Amino acid sequence: MLPEIKGLNEECGIFGVWGHQDAAQLTYYGLHSLQHRGQEGTGIVVSDRKTLKGMKGEGLVSEVFNTNTIKELVGDAAIGHVRYATAGGGGYENVQPLLFHSQTGSLALAHNGNLVNANSLKHQLEGQGSIFQTSSDTEVLAHLIRRSGYSHLNDQVKNALSMLKGAYAYLIMTENELMVALDPHGLRPLSLGCLGDAYVVASETCAFDVVGAEYIRDIMPGELLIINDKGLTSERFAMSTTRAICTMEYIYFSRPDSNIQGINVHTARKNMGKQLAMEAPIEADVVTGVPDSSISAAIGYAEAAGIPYEMGLIKNKYVGRTFIQPSQSLREQGVKMKLSAVRGVVEGKRVVMVDDSIVRGTTSRRIVTLLKEAGATEVHVVISSPPIKNPCFYGIDTSSKEELIASDKSVEQIRELIGADSLTFISVEGMMRALGQEGTNGYCLGCFTGNYPTEIYPDTLQYYYQK
Numbered sequence: 001m002l003p004e005i006k007g008l009n010e011e012c013g014i015f016g017v018w019g020h021q022d023a024a025q026l027t028y029y030g031l032h033s034l035q036h037r038g039q040e041g042t043g044i045v046v047s048d049r050k051t052l053k054g055m056k057g058e059g060l061v062s063e064v065f066n067t068n069t070i071k072e073l074v075g076d077a078a079i080g081h082v083r084y085a086t087a088g089g090g091g092y093e094n095v096q097p098l099l100f101h102s103q104t105g106s107l108a109l110a111h112n113g114n115l116v117n118a119n120s121l122k123h124q125l126e127g128q129g130s131i132f133q134t135s136s137d138t139e140v141l142a143h144l145i146r147r148s149g150y151s152h153l154n155d156q157v158k159n160a161l162s163m164l165k166g167a168y169a170y171l172i173m174t175e176n177e178l179m180v181a182l183d184p185h186g187l188r189p190l191s192l193g194c195l196g197d198a199y200v201v202a203s204e205t206c207a208f209d210v211v212g213a214e215y216i217r218d219i220m221p222g223e224l225l226i227i228n229d230k231g232l233t234s235e236r237f238a239m240s241t242t243r244a245i246c247t248m249e250y251i252y253f254s255r256p257d258s259n260i261q262g263i264n265v266h267t268a269r270k271n272m273g274k275q276l277a278m279e280a281p282i283e284a285d286v287v288t289g290v291p292d293s294s295i296s297a298a299i300g301y302a303e304a305a306g307i308p309y310e311m312g313l314i315k316n317k318y319v320g321r322t323f324i325q326p327s328q329s330l331r332e333q334g335v336k337m338k339l340s341a342v343r344g345v346v347e348g349k350r351v352v353m354v355d356d357s358i359v360r361g362t363t364s365r366r367i368v369t370l371l372k373e374a375g376a377t378e379v380h381v382v383i384s385s386p387p388i389k390n391p392c393f394y395g396i397d398t399s400s401k402e403e404l405i406a407s408d409k410s411v412e413q414i415r416e417l418i419g420a421d422s423l424t425f426i427s428v429e430g431m432m433r434a435l436g437q438e439g440t441n442g443y444c445l446g447c448f449t450g451n452y453p454t455e456i457y458p459d460t461l462q463y464y465y466q467k
């Protein structure tokens, strides 16, 4: 096992502002709206054009920052980060943005994604004398930038980015510039907006709505966007690019009020539900969705099937997301604390229960049991993603192959294990149709099909398959 890779397995959210006097405050609100992407740590770095100053901590945005601490972050440019990390990958030192000071100036970095060649690069850099302060792959970029032989920062950054493989959306800030970079496959969403004369950048467009910013466009795969007082400059650090955005962003990760590549996430999920109603027509009395990420798909299923949508499951909103918590025991405990079945809705009823995914199967089994204990006579499970058979190497914690229930079990075997009366997963074609696509071009489907958009390095493979 390669312990350093553990810390690389993360899904995060990033937010940046250039040219606004309330940069830290806007970043606080932006990060708050991206909190679903990571709850284990958060930080903000500001530039007052003379120096960079940062503050970070473990916990939620509202736990780490308050009115007084935000007031201390003076400057008209800022970048911020919310972090999710698996067990062993947490710790204060890994909370971002990472901030580096040197004689030539300061550099702050915030990263969403996962590099698949981080270990190879780390070994190479350590061989050249680099000393790493964190176990996060984000730091690799800082060392590559500083070791680049180029004299201008833009060239140093472009050269460093061209050596990275995997998924990355980066915000890189110096005293005088904010740089925004997206990997050549554009695996993670990243959008540009404006607020008056200021520019904002965020992992999801829901953050623009919160701060009152206007969406301009998505960052392009392989693009390095440089924002400074002269305006915007778009450069490319990769000539060969093929968009392969993560389909799980639409299914599970992003907020329903976000738009990715012009597609509203709620609408995409609703379409997936409608598609499932065609693929899995079921005689039932009520349709319910597992809150929150499956409600849109459940509404779509109910609408297309002509079966009433009901709130058969209630979520305790003050408990963190199941998928986000690091250990199996915490995940199982989380489900018990988080969800309740509404007896008055499901008792004596045949229930269609819509969920977004089955990862290990334990959560689905627990929810089916909850509904049956509350008196449901039948529970038919429909899933708005295809079976997850393979791990994700690009920053979403779908676990090792052995932990994925669909990796070696048939749909019928999974149905039996979760105790459902029937089980249907959306087909890959159906999912693409729900996204308005005929083929699979432009999307990553690695965890469903095993076809990944990038080369996967042997040490990374070893970790994910033997974890």
Ligand code: SF4
Residues within 6 Å of the ligand: 187, 245, 246, 247, 248, 249, 391, 392, 393, 394, 395, 396, 398, 444, 445, 446, 447, 448
């Ligand atoms: S492998 Fe799956 S979860 Fe990972 S980026 Fe691709 S679609 Fe998303």
